[in-house]
Amino acid sequence: MVAAASLVFAALPFVLKNNYLLSILIVIGIYTLVVEGLGVLMGYAGQVSFGQAAFFGIGGYTVAILTTRFHCETVPALLAAMVLPALTAAVIGKPTLKLREHYLALATLAFGLLVHVFFNEGRELTGGPSGLTGIPYLNAGGFIFNRDYEFYYLVWSLVLLVFLGVRNLDRSRIGRSLRAIRDSEVAAEANGINCSSLKLQAFVFSALLAGLGGGIYAYYVTFISPAPFGFNMSIQFVLMAVIGGLGTVWGPVLGTGLVVVLGEVLRWFIPLILPRAGGEYQIIFFGIILVLAMIFKPEGLGAGWRRKVRANETETAEAVSLNASVNTCSSGR
């Protein structure tokens, strides 16, 4: 399945030969990196972050500042773009994740807005509302990525790596423990799982991937401004994670693709029905879709498909394996 999908993605640039479609695929790839991380946080740890665009932005600005001001190489710049959001997430997550579930949502919401204010106001560092220009091309050991199809392969290779990593996580002890936390924190804790520590790890992981996505984004567009890192983007990330199916490995890829394509379609379509409307109206549709999705299909579009694949495994077998895994987890410590 993964191999087939990889082949399709590897062949796509030869079929498309269209820069507009290719650029959309690159954007989907970049967002998928972010959403895979958010998917782990929401689908496995059962927490929600409304500040993912801030981590995405911190990653982007880290690359922009390091490369334009300090002429930093690609690899250290991208590493910094991952480490900085991860550290920030650790600071926010540590006290808030010990508490009941609403607090991380509020803390990340406030954090996201605060970071956006900082991007706009911290002129000396971030260039204010007009942002930073002149980010060099991504340079990996002398190979310069300055064409769209090169970038396409880079982004989707990273997506494949992250995807395989998350799939392994899904099947590992950590993945099962996280799912146990999501289903019942009390039961998980009783089986010896350190809930707040695992939730924190999931949150830090999601910030790290968001930072990586942001760093890649900065290299791709070679110009950065506060606009794409606001609250609306955070909501879109949540929407992508929710639509595709929480707690599934394919969900983030599917959800991101759907939301980005829908966004593009709405951008063409809305002016046809509402001539005086601008692009910001698409958020109404996202809002309605979000509500409808949560009411009628809270498990996401990817979930039904996953259930079909798993039809052979009986419910009990899964329950037993979950129990067993939780027990090994507890005896392991």
Next chain:
Amino acid sequence: MHLDDQILQFFFSGLTLGSIYALIALALVTTYNITGILNMAQGEFVALGALTACSLSAAGLPLAAAFILSILITTAAGGILERAAINPVRNASNITLIIITIGISITLRGLALLIWGTDPYSLPSFTRGGPLQVLGAAVNSQSIWIFGLLAVTVSGLFAFMERTYWGKAVRACVINRMAARLMGINPHILSFAAFAASGALGAAAGIFITPITLATYDMGFTLGLKGFVAAIIGGINNVGGAIIGGLLLGVLEIFGAGLISSGLKDAVALIVLIAVLLIRPEGIIGAVSGRKV
């Protein structure tokens, strides 16, 4: 102007703004304690009420009629949204419910943009006449109305909670939702009532602040967020705390903007929210009033 006078002036401006935050926080805390839902769309009720009142008043209705009609419309909107989007999924996880209220919030904001556009709207002050002089500081007449609204709401709420059967049911729900249900209190009706009342309270707050700050389609987002900060400062389970938290936040904001930098005004609330969540997430008032969360 003398610095002492200026500080007093800031203090009254802060209390005016803080009263509005307190009203929004009051709606949030009541809803949260009855239903367990953090209503992220609360701010949108404020904007909806204010903008509807502006339109009705501009259409020629007398001020009082426009207010009452707009409060009724927003109350209905709150109730309808609860029935349409919250009630069908009342047993879903908290994360689902938060995402739903966020979805409602961005949809309402988008609709407000569609209907009212990006222009600010205004309402006349409720009463004519210059500002009152209190200890050398000028207090806007509209501020007096806002203090009055807060006082009336709080005492009304207090009377309702202490004196009526339904108030008792609400208090039972706040203490233990499951036990209240076992005693035959219907949580669905209370949830519906909580959202409808949130609509009414939000609309009243929005209408009263509009003569001072003007009404725009996106005013709800910031005000709703400030309401959350106020509720968290006070401790999310604490009605009294919400009011003190709101007043405190308003005063802090005005002093932050007046004494340090005006660009900082909105950042103050966010910094306070993060600081409280990091240091004392159960709320700073929680300990003072002696009620453990």
